[in-house]
Amino acid sequence: MSKPSLTDTIAAIATPLGKGGIGIVRLSGPLSAQIALKLFKPAREDFSLASHRFCFGKILHPENGSFIDEAMVAFMRGPRTYTREDCLEIQVHGGILVLQEVLDVVLSLGARLAQPGEFTLRAFLNGRIDLPQAEAVLDLVEAKSGSALRVAREQLQGALSEAIANWQAIIQEALCLAEAAIEFPEEDIPEAHPEGILRLIQAVQEDLRKALESYSKARLYKEGAVILILGPVNVGKSSLLNKLVGFERAIVTEIPGTTRDLVEEFLEWKGLPIKLVDTAGMRPAQDPVEALGQKLVEKKLESADLLVWVVDASSPVPPELGRCRDWVPMRPSVVAWNKIDLQERLKPQELPAALLGVPLVRVSALRGWGLEELLDVIHRELVGQQELPERVIASTRHCVLLEQCLAHLKEAVKLLSSPKHWLELVAEELKQALSAIDELLGKESDQEILRAVFSRFCIGK
Template identity: 45%
Template sequence: MRIPVLPVEGDTIAAVSTPYGVGGIGIVRISGPGAEGIARTLFRPKKHRDRLRSHTLYYGHILPPGSDEPVDEVLLTLMRAPNTYTREDMVEIHCHGGPLAVRRILESVLDQGARLAEPGEFTRRAFLNGRIDLAQAEAVVDVIEAKSRSALRFAQSQLSGCLSAQVRSLQESIRSLLVEIEAWLDFPDEDVPCPGFEQIRSRIDSWIASIDDLLSTYEQGRLYRDGVKVVICGAPNVGKSTLLNALVGKDRAIVSPLPGTTRDYLEEDLLIGGIPARLVDTAGLRDSVEEVEALGVDLARRKIEEADFVLHVLDASVLDPGSFRDPLGPTEAQGKLLVLNKMDLVGHEAVQRLIERMGSVPCVAVSALLGEGMDRLREAMAEQLVSRRMDLDCRVVVTNLRHRNALETCRRRLEDAREVSAREDPAGDMLASDLRMALGALADLLGETTAVDILDRIFSSFCIGK
């Protein structure tokens, strides 16, 4: 089912736009045709105003009808359409950040006829009312959830419309060729010149190259946006928890000389080469007869199966490279590193001999206890996570799987069009059909023609006040 992109009309929505809990300020946001009327009913400015000016802050109190007791002192701003986030009339009420004050103001707004907004409904209205396209709407969540400077920069670039502008430029170029072909097909008696198919192939090749340039940024862009799960595993007492503490720079895991101390898994977030990573410390891998520890070992193996990257920790002081067999075997993870821990117990020369004898197996020697080799470990992890690191500072970056899929669909349709144009007797109607499908993929990316269930899925991931 396809839907036209139409402005939202009708009801007025409201929600709390600040995080739940105690804070310096809380914001209740209202959008819709009833926003100004609700504000006039509830708000008592310190100085009487016959009319509130748009985009101006006013000091006063929220006072429900029939009550002499103010809910809270507030700053209120009315923003009249169309120069608002949703392109509807909007009101923001800034109150003290206690949960009770915020909740009572929201209840007062709802009592005046507004309804509680659905997750992402403010941004959905901005999209449906034409202020932003779907790619920009998705970037709102990416800005909010960015875990690194690179992720924030890419999200802000997408929100500002850089990706959309490049896609629209591609749309216009394809549409221009489609118009030429359709004119040639529809008006055979009007002396419309036959398109030059060699020139058509050249134009298609340039569009495919542009798409390839965008697609080449996806794997690295996705890492910066979504991050990776890094599982630390190994036998008991090889220093896994000490390694976690060394990587995060604090005593996050309990460290004990007794094997089997870690029974459950432990998680901590950090950045590795600018890439958000969630470190998972797991129970030592061994055949255990103790029931609780055995459960921890089973859980550790499940975490390894879910991992994007595995750090397999070994005790360098007892390691025999000649008899070493990797107990993990092949994994689905993007990368795996052997970490030779406790290098302080064997010395640098002995460690180098161990590394040489490990052959082609990627490994890094560290002393997690003393913090030695930790920078080398982080660099090795980053190199494996991004095998071909690109400079993305001045490029439009694709970070969203939906966008990648739409671009790949467009590319396939363009390849089909190129194949048609290369035939001895090209069929113009088939060529036009392929170009229309390529345009359809780009329209899906921007949300110009998008199914309702896809919109519901996208905006359901937003917080309610956004």
Template identity: 40%
Template sequence: MQQNHSLKDTIAAIATPLGSGGVGIVRLSGSRAKEIAKQLFVSSREAFSDFRPYTMHHGWVHDRNGAKLDECLAVFMPGPGSYSGEDVVEFQSHGGPVVVRTVLEAVLASGARAAGAGEFTYRAFVNGRMDLTQAEAVAEMIAAPTRAGMTLAQAKLSGALGEMIAGLRAKLEHLRAQLCVAVDFPDEEIECLSPEEFLQETQSVGESIAALLKNFHRDRCWREGALTVLAGQVNAGKSSLMNALLGRDRAIVTDIPGTTRDYLEEAVNIDGLPVRLVDTAGIRETEDTVERVGLERSKDMAQKGDLVLLVIDRTREILPDDISLAQDLGPERVLVVLNKSDLFDENGHGESAEAVDAGWFERAGYQCVEISARSGAGVDALCVAIRERIVGRSGEPDAGELVPNLRQSQAMESAVAELEALATDIRAEIPYDLLGVRLETVCDIMGEITGEIASADVLNSIFSDFCIGK
């Protein structure tokens, strides 16, 4: 968002997604919102004289020349009791993209300025309608990949995280005030906080922040999606498996080795769990420079994965590279997928070959699931196994659980590190005036989380990721 725009401007944008729909909304916010709306709106009621707040008014929206554009509903929400804290008007017209765009053009021609990304929410933040954690929660709600992600965002949208951080900061500010008394009046008989009590109070705050950080790491997969990597030999069926999991042809499937030369990533929802599926280049010896680069990327991606699906072709010999990859990652991160089960009967006999014995993996403690990516047999059971493996480590998110985002967690890590250094200084009997400097630093970090202290660069970074119209 461009912060060189004046907050005195009245802004407008389309607030509904692009494309055809039943309703399209054009939103205005600012001191001239109502004035512009009265210029363009003609009520279907003869007795209409002004907008009644928070009431839907039926009529037609016109351009500045009086030409009728569309039948619509109009609503006026006066500040500060609106989303942005300013006067807000919404025109709700038919949802055709041309219709909505035409209404917006009429609004802009009447004196409004096109809103930047996130500018409505930025104004809500500036006007005290929400703190920075709530503003970020708005974007997280919109981008939530599953209902679980939406629930996590809702807890912060209520302001609970901001209130908790503000409360912890207030405790630290109280300690700062006590330190100032001890420094400014060293010879007075004023009851001061003892080093033991000081240490206890700061450690209590540090433990509360650490608990939030634990939530961040535990519930990361519910916010970002669990990174699940498909690995294995060329032509083992990784691309076919990815298509089977997605329910559509996304990866190219051929009998030619090395078709997948880089990794492909797609998102899939497995019973409420967001999963980022990554199809990687097949393992094999190659002189192709591009394919070798793809293989290196595949190995790197496997190391980063929350779960690796090691796809084994039951018709071919298991190679040392398969076993080596499994050993490098360990049974906790590898789920062995025994593909092409449709080619064999229940005894492992096929028309042209015997099923390769994959017993080494089971004996070594690796979970194995038999499937046929081509027919779909066993894919549902594989989805269950994927979800159980990932959720088994993180657990289901609790309703109302406070989970910071990446920016917030990085600030919290800095605060915890500073508090740990402060504890060391307290034990070393460092003078109170120097302890106060560390305490001030922690308070500033906590203020950055809620936006009480935030640079223009931080705000631009946050609100530029918003969609236009929010």
């Protein structure tokens, strides 16, 4: 993202491309009112471009007066807008050709096409929202579950920013006391004693630690858990996937090795988004295509959150299942003890040693037996029994910066706990902790950070 100019008027199609009842072209910047007057012909003769009011009329081409579409137009004068600038929304019928023609006319009148996320970037640069709130806008749009939606809403409303501001204020107080003790050592300032500074820092430390503990669980609710379905050929992996998602997503035949590529499908269970990944069966590759599929499984393992080992309870343990000894220690695992609708010829204690301590659920992928229990166990292994706490850290960027802050606070506590206290070094650690918080809130964000955040947005948001 190049450095944006806040003096430009930007425009973009704000609704998804394709057919729809309504399509919206939005503008932000000083030319918004001027452009509205040039292309909009109101239905009412007593029309005036009042702020925050919808007006019905026609969009006409400014050069030849040709009719483009009927429209509802709303002009909104800053700063009471999303970007704190003058804004214009043009609502026309939701066809891509109509929307594109309206956008082309808007651009011909002096606006430029917005960069991805530039409307929200302007809201940030103009001080309407901070960086965590800006990120929450994207999280709100991309939420995959009700829990992720709740976290995004709370972050957008400023719950996380408020907590961070509280931590920041306490750290600043500790820094002021440390610097007072350094500058005026002859003065006996009770609050500036090392013990008082230490209490302040430890209070933030404990709060930060609890918030960071929520990250791994919150990330799963936000991004979704990746579940690999593993096992030898013909144990029912594809049948299990199909039954769990409720339709024939993967091809199922009696021919061993039918699944060659990774087959992925989403479902949600108790608020947790889950991406199930059916994989090629474990056996010596019969051809280059099957070998390639097995390599994809090994690569996918790096991003997996949990492994489901499908075992055919009606057959002896195949030697290929022995590979689990290398993979089970890497990720949480669950055994799906499949084909219980047939006569069982296998006992759980005959499983490879690596799977003996793994939760085991008896299922029949053919009959649909035990699937809810399997999903319950998967849910429990990933996120436990407790619901998400009210204050969570769901962003990797936030987690990294808060961990940096916590590391500096820990070092400050270590220095304060030493006999000499080292207040000058303590003050430096506290400054570094505050710097990490400033970067999180966007107060010290350079162009690379802003580009990384806002480039993930769609154009028009």
